[in-house]
Amino acid sequence: MTRRQRLPTLIMAALLAVIAAALLIGGLWLALVGGSRYYVVAGVLFLVTAILLYRRKPEALAVYAALVIGTLIWALYEVGFDWWPLAARGDVVFVLGGLLLLPWVTRPLGRRSVADALDGREVSPTPLRGSGALLAGSLVVALAVAVTSWFVDLHRVEGAMPGTRQAPGTGEGVPPGEWHAYGRTELGQRYSPLAEITPANLSQLEVAWQFETGDESQPGDPVETTFEVTPLKIGDRLFLCTPHQSVIALDATTGAEVWRYDPKIQGELALQHLTCRGLSYQPPGDTTQTAVPAAATEAPGVSTEPQATASELSAAGALTAPQASGAPAAPGTPPASDAADPNLPVAAASAATATCDAKLFMPTADGRLIALDPATGSVCANFGGGDGQIDLWDRMPNVNPGSYYSTSPAVIAGNLAIVGGTVLDNVSTKEASGVIRAFDITTGALVWNWDSGNPDQTAPLPAGQTYTPNSPNSWSIMSADTALGMVYVPLGNQPPDQWGANRSAEVERFSSSVVALDIATGQVRWVFQTVHHDLWDYDVPAQPSLVDLTVGGQRVPALVQPTKQGEIFVLDRRTGDPILPVTERPAPGGAVSPDRTAPTQPKSALSFEPPRLRERDMWGATMFDQLACRIAYHGYRYEGRFTPPSLEGSLIYPGNFGVFNWGSVAVDPARGVMFGTPTYLAFVSTLKPRSNDSELVVNAQPPQGALPALNENFGAPYAVDLKPFVSPLGLPCQSPPWGYVAGVDLTTGEVAWQHKNGTVRDSSPVPLPFRMGVPNLGGPMMTAGGVAFLSGTLDYYIRGYDVTTGEELWKARLPAGGQATPMSYEGADGRQYVLAIAGGHGSLGTKRGDSVIAYALPKEH
Structure with missing residues (x-):
């Protein structure tokens, strides 16, 4: 046999030898740090197979068959019939085994001459003969196990949600076909009482219309530029804001x-985020009135039917011509107004509206709260001292434009607009205040301020004084119960997130808590802390959902609070006392001195806390990056949830991406159930010592323009290197699924069902729709028709589910990432619409877009 005929066998031998060397080096490293010995054994078998191949011994295939069976037994021992972890352990072994059976590789094995072959001596193995049959048999067994695992879902919880058990409540005076606040009402339920769309007809949904805002990425945008809005529906109109604040x-x-x-x-704003999650709405006159008249003038090509009467426009505070733009001044100075863009579909620009009865409130990235007339888009001159605006930098410390603003809509409670705001995370110890402020909804006058650094003094701060710098802030969405007279504030912690040695007693009391404030005075009514001495950026990220539950035969006003760490706290919203039990569990210690950790952390009876990571939970596309993840796992500090940040690097699981985030959950007040989207991603948190307050420690290059140097923690002794725990190929090091949908009975705390959700179609180099369960950022919505909708997964789909079983019944392709919360409303044609935003999310890497898409059932003919 010529050397050319042996070449495929020699190449295969060389490839196996290289793999053997990699596995032996990595496997010995892993074994020395206390990990699995499999990779050493596998490396030896790869090496023996390579040597035998080089020597043209047919026994090479028998040795490799032993490797296949050994790998299969080890994989089943570690992960059972779980397809994706099995695939990562066996894919390379299986593919190479198939290549070893190719005739170009096996033909030289066992043969010494043409005469030998003619005499039938040392005939080459084949898949049906000799050692080739052994290898083929081992591959068939491995394939059978793989195919079996395709029909087994070890992560699936089967069950059914209960049906209607109680009256759903009043809906806060919002008509069934409308959506007046981020969560539809200030109760934050994300529940529509419309029932035209049901599990039976859900599959018939089709695009009714699509609109592009024209808001595109611009030079100087921060990485986290996002289209996260949930529009409002008032009268016959939708109202929304874009990332660039239109x-x-x-x-x-x-x-x-x-x-x-x-x-x-x-x-030139110091923005960490550029987003607008939504607007707020004050009805005209009687707060139960919701109709918004159409614009006074119809623009070419734009229908404004039905036309509003003069009396209607007057009642809504509209003048004959709307104002459609405004220009800001420096922070601390109320901005002046500009003329409208003549190309917009509105009437010619004029002075600001003299009187607005109904108002839309828009928070801006440069720190303003602007009141607009819903009828015309005019600025309301009877609000904020004549220019329709409030300067949120007023009485703020550490003024740095862009470093503070409200990314989330204000809460409208009675005659107050209650405003929180986000401050820069992990940039410095000299940031703005996290103060919560209530403004008169008619005049814009400050009524009270609640500053967690000075919590008992809620009377308006005198001129010349400033709020407490760097205090915990509420960047997410608040809820309100006007009947009980309380607004519920989800709070974060004091930056820097991962260093807490210098926090005050007030900060320690309110950080990462839900705080109930008296609507009238701003005084604290109760506080419930979800994390003690938070060093993990486990701020309370989600709007509390307020729902009445029947517990023990009694109707109890409840608050449902999802958290980043996976706990769902169900509290009596009158007192803050747990309805579902909460216990204190021991937590790891050993924070970097002089910091400390809390000895215990609260644990709810309703919890989506993931199991503690083990080495066998490490994953990768191949055995090689899985081996790298196993080595990395042993290189980090990890003692379970609440492992403190460290100098050597700590695994934080779940990471600060959160099991739940700002999208919160949806609750059905009639059934007393919850639809949630738990997500699981591990992060690595490493403290980096700082020698001074100016040099960059974790950023290789200074940021562009005014953008902040994130995670530098100027003023603290440590910066933080915070990153996802991923393999050398950029895949999560922990096994999938990484994202689920789940249904919960809130009266018992039982998870009725849980299913992995979403594909890697838009996250992998090759667009393969593998249903692995992917992370979600953006909330769900439920309806009285028994369906739920979700668009926030990393693949570009909006999906519809049967609430009772959790089954996915419908999905539609989106033109970009759908990191927003859908909503539903009734159109003037009497049809129920479902609205999705497809605009992407910069820090997630989903495709940016500007689409607003409405779906409905086909029109009846």
């Missing part, structure tokens, strides 16, 4: 643009 009114039935307002955000 406010747009659309006809809710046709999607036609009615008016647009540009607040003229100043440039």
Whole structure:
């Protein structure tokens, strides 16, 4: 046999030898740090197979068959019939085994001459003969196990949600076909009482209309530029805001643009995020009134039917011509107004509206709260001292434009607009205050301020004084119960997130807590802390959902609070006492001195806390990056949840991405159930010593323009290197699934069902729709028809589910990432619409876009 004929065998031998060397080096490293010995054994078998191949011995295939069976037994021992972990352990072994059976590789094995072959001596093995049959048999067994695992889902919880058990409540005076706040009402339920769309007809949903905002990425945008809005539906119109802060009114039935307002955000802002999650709405006159008249003037090509009468426009505070833009001044100075863009579909610009009865409130990235007339988009001159605006930098310490603003809508409670805001995370110890402020909804006058650094003094701060710098902030969405007279504030912690040695007693009391404030006075009514001495950025990220539950035969006003660490706290919203039991569990110690950790942490009876990571939970696309993840796992500090950040690097699981985040959950007040989207990603948190307050420690290059140097923690002794725990190929080091949908009975705390959700179609180099269960960022919505909708997965789909069983019944492709919360409303044609935003999320890497898409059942003919 010529050397050319032996070449495929020699190449295969060389490849196996290289693999053997990698496995032996990595396997010995892993064994020395206390990990699995499998990789050493596998490396030896690869090496023996390579040597035998080189020597043309047919026994090479028998040795490799032993490797296949040994790998299969080891994999089943570690993960059972769980397909994706099995695949990562056996894919390379299986593929190479198939290549070893190719005739170009096996033909030289056992043969010494043509005469030998003719005499039948040392005939080459084949898949049906000799050692080739052994290898083929081992591959068949491995394939049978793999195929079996395709029909086994070890992560699936089967069950059914209960049906209607009680009246759903009043809906806070919002008509069934409308959506007046981020969570539809200030109760934050994300529940629509519409029932036209059901599990029986859900599959018939189709696009009714699509609108593009024109808001595109711009130079100087921060990485986390996101289209996270949940629009409002009032009367016959939709109202939404874009990442670059435009406010747009659309006809809710046709999607036609009615008016647009540009607040003229100043440039060079120190933004960590650029987003607007939504607007707030104050009804005209009687707070139960909801109709919004159409614009006074119809623009070419844009329908504003039905036309509003003069009396209607007067009642809504509209003048004959709307104002559609405004220009800011420096922080601390109320901005002046500009003329409208003549290209927008509104009437010619004029002075600001003299009187607005109904108002839309828009928080801006340069720290303003602007009141607009819903009818025309005009600025309300009877609010905020004549210019329709409040300067949120007023009485703020450490003024740095862009480092503080409200990414989330204000809460409208009675005659107050209650405003929180986000401050820069992990940039410095000299940031703005996290103060919560209540403004008179008619005049814009400050009524009270609650500063967690000075919590008992809620009377308006005198001029010349400033709020407590760097205090815990509420960047997410608040809820309110006007009947009980309380607003419920989800709080974060004091930056820097991972260093808490210098926190005050007040900060320790309120960090990472739900705080109930008296609506009238701002005084604390109760506080429930979800994490003690938070060193993990486990701030309370989600809007509390307020729902009445029947517990022990009694109707109890409850608050459902999802958290980043996976706990769902169900509290009596009158007192803050747990309805479902909460216990204190021991937590790891050993924070970097002089910091400390809390000895215990609260644990709810309703918890989506993931199991503690083990080495066998490490994953990768191949055995090689899985081996790298196993080595890395042993190189980090990890003692379970609440392992403190460390100098050597700590595994934080779940990471600060959160099991739940700002999308919160949806609750059905009639059934007393919850629809949630738990996500599981591990992060690595490493403290980096700082020698001074100016040099960059974790950023290789200074940020562009005014953008902040994230995670530097200027003023603290340590910066933080915070990153996802991923393999050398950039895949999560922990096994999938990484994302689920789950249904919960809130009265018992039982998980009725849980299913992995989403594919890697838009996250992998090759667009393969593998249903692995992917992370979600953006909330769910439920309806009285028994369906739920979700668009926030990393693949670009909106999906519809049967609430009772959790089964996915419908999905539609989105043109970009859907990291927002859908909503539902009734159009002027009487149809129920479902609205999705497809705009992407910069830090997640999902495709940016500007689409607003409405779905409905086909029109009846």
